[in-house]
Amino acid sequence: MTHHPTALWGTAVSPRRASLAGVAQDSIAGGAGIPVPVFLPGMGLDRRSWARVLRRAGGTVVPLPGMGRRAAVGGVDALADELLGRLGEEPVVLVGHSQSCQVAVAVGARDPRVVGLLLLGPTTDPRLLRRGRLATRWARTAVHEPWWQVPLLLAQWLTTGPRRMVELWRRTSRDRTDQRLRGVTVPVVVVRGSRDALCPRDWVQQLAQLAPRGRLVELPGAAHMTPQTDPDDVVRLLRELAASAVVHARAVTVRPARPEDAAALHRVSVAAIQESAAGHYDQRQRDAWAGRRTEEGHRLLVERTRTLVAEVDGGVAGFASVALAPVGQLRAGEVDQLFVDPAHGGRGVARTLLAAVDDAARAAGLRRLETHASWRAAPVFERCGWTRGEVETVDVRGVRLTRVAMRRELPGAPG
Ligand SMILES: CC(C)(COP(=O)(O)OP(=O)(O)OC[C@H]1O[C@@H](n2cnc3c(N)ncnc32)[C@H](O)[C@@H]1OP(=O)(O)O)[C@@H](O)C(=O)NCCC(=O)NCCS
Numbered sequence: 001m002t003h004h005p006t007a008l009w010g011t012a013v014s015p016r017r018a019s020l021a022g023v024a025q026d027s028i029a030g031g032a033g034i035p036v037p038v039f040l041p042g043m044g045l046d047r048r049s050w051a052r053v054l055r056r057a058g059g060t061v062v063p064l065p066g067m068g069r070r071a072a073v074g075g076v077d078a079l080a081d082e083l084l085g086r087l088g089e090e091p092v093v094l095v096g097h098s099q100s101c102q103v104a105v106a107v108g109a110r111d112p113r114v115v116g117l118l119l120l121g122p123t124t125d126p127r128l129l130r131r132g133r134l135a136t137r138w139a140r141t142a143v144h145e146p147w148w149q150v151p152l153l154l155a156q157w158l159t160t161g162p163r164r165m166v167e168l169w170r171r172t173s174r175d176r177t178d179q180r181l182r183g184v185t186v187p188v189v190v191v192r193g194s195r196d197a198l199c200p201r202d203w204v205q206q207l208a209q210l211a212p213r214g215r216l217v218e219l220p221g222a223a224h225m226t227p228q229t230d231p232d233d234v235v236r237l238l239r240e241l242a243a244s245a246v247v248h249a250r251a252v253t254v255r256p257a258r259p260e261d262a263a264a265l266h267r268v269s270v271a272a273i274q275e276s277a278a279g280h281y282d283q284r285q286r287d288a289w290a291g292r293r294t295e296e297g298h299r300l301l302v303e304r305t306r307t308l309v310a311e312v313d314g315g316v317a318g319f320a321s322v323a324l325a326p327v328g329q330l331r332a333g334e335v336d337q338l339f340v341d342p343a344h345g346g347r348g349v350a351r352t353l354l355a356a357v358d359d360a361a362r363a364a365g366l367r368r369l370e371t372h373a374s375w376r377a378a379p380v381f382e383r384c385g386w387t388r389g390e391v392e393t394v395d396v397r398g399v400r401l402t403r404v405a406m407r408r409e410l411p412g413a414p415g
Helices: 047-057 076-086 100-108 131-142 149-160 162-172 177-181 201-210 231-251 259-276 283-291 295-304 349-363 378-383
Strands: 036-040 092-097 114-120 188-193 214-219 253-256 306-312 315-322 334-340 368-373 387-396 399-409
Touching: 036 047, 036 100, 047 149, 047 231, 076 100, 076 162, 092 100, 092 231, 100 114, 100 177, 114 231, 149 162, 177 201, 188 201, 188 231, 201 214, 253 349, 259 283, 259 295, 259 306, 259 315, 259 334, 283 387, 283 399, 306 349, 315 349, 334 349, 349 368, 349 378, 368 378, 378 387, 378 399
Parallel strands: 036 092, 092 114, 114 188, 188 214, 334 368
Antiparallel strands: 253 306, 306 315, 315 334, 368 399, 387 399
16 A cells, blocks of 8 residues: 555544554554654643644654653653653654653664654753753743743643652753764754744754754744644644655665675675766776675675665665674674665665664674775765764775775664
8 A cells, every 4th residue: 555645644544543552542644654653742741732733643642751741750761761662663753842852862863663853942952051041041932932821831730740840850951962863863853943042043953963864944933832832834844754754764675685695786886886986986996996896705795794685676776784793804893885776876775774784783782883985985874873084095906095984883772
């Protein structure tokens, strides 16, 4: 069954219940592969803060301690664990508001079920950790909020209780959402009301830039309570985000390589070198690089490393390999190969492969990855959360080539 992205959560698809363990459900629209929107209330708020959005989009609200639940509050990682325990098997788009964005980001950096993040007024700008400044910013924002919200806000704050709200602030506000965002490789939309002094423009700009696939949207005239005051805009952004996540998630699948893939892997790597890397290496260099590769070499690669194959419409579109333990000259965590068939370039195949490499490495208990990237691949690794190191010069069959050392600390890897 195919779903047109614009039909997401609209009238064209029928409501169903998602398998979110132990969570009271509102209607969820969608079908196989369509991400479920999961809404997280902000500090002191509860499911009522999402009521207007839910009426338009359907979805599920997960109240957490200090954010709709009157329960002891742990740190961001403990809150993330609790949320992870509530997710089912389906892909989800997490929608955070204010303080809950920190939990959404922590989960987005850790779990492949999360295919997109919508962050409304994300906290916590480190400049607001001083109490006086926070109070001033809060007052400057509050005057721009519509007054009809006051009874609604008070009712929610009373449900969560001031004690848990203070606890939440103490436990989470120093956590570095900005740093965690570097490790979120799914699309992230950061949203700010133009009158939100709790969430200054330069702060959200920085967040959108740090997320490898981040983008910033400003809602003119809005302040901090956008789920309550601007539900139409929130739903529009959510639909756009989910549609891109669906297209991305559906087009490419990843499976472990088999020895009989060797011929296809050889073909893809030679084509990628000769065509995709042509802007960065001259013909002599490409001939030397491609000429070193053999079908037998690819068969050994499959046997010795974790090699992952990306498929599009049932055919091999690319592959990556990572050494999960030292083998030959490779160190544990070394990503030795990343090649995408030029016919499938530019549609997220490399990104999907690198996400699968992350998962494999994390499952093997590795904490960091390294590679020696071509000039063609370096910006792609960078977009996927890797950082550049030194430029290296290598001799390949008597021809000099340069490349760049790169590394990645795996977010969410065991301490
Ligand atoms: C490098 C290569 C693997 C990229 O594969 P790809 O499937 O086209 O890459 P993707 O579409 O997954 O791109 C991943 C991200 O990098 C970005 N990106 C791709 N090329 C980029 C470039 N030249 N500059 C900046 N960003 C780039 C994409 O926009 C995408 O980011 P987004 O998802 O946020 O939009 C492929 O071109 C290739 O095989 N090249 C030749 C061989 C090679 O150099 N291999 C590496 C050996 S180390």
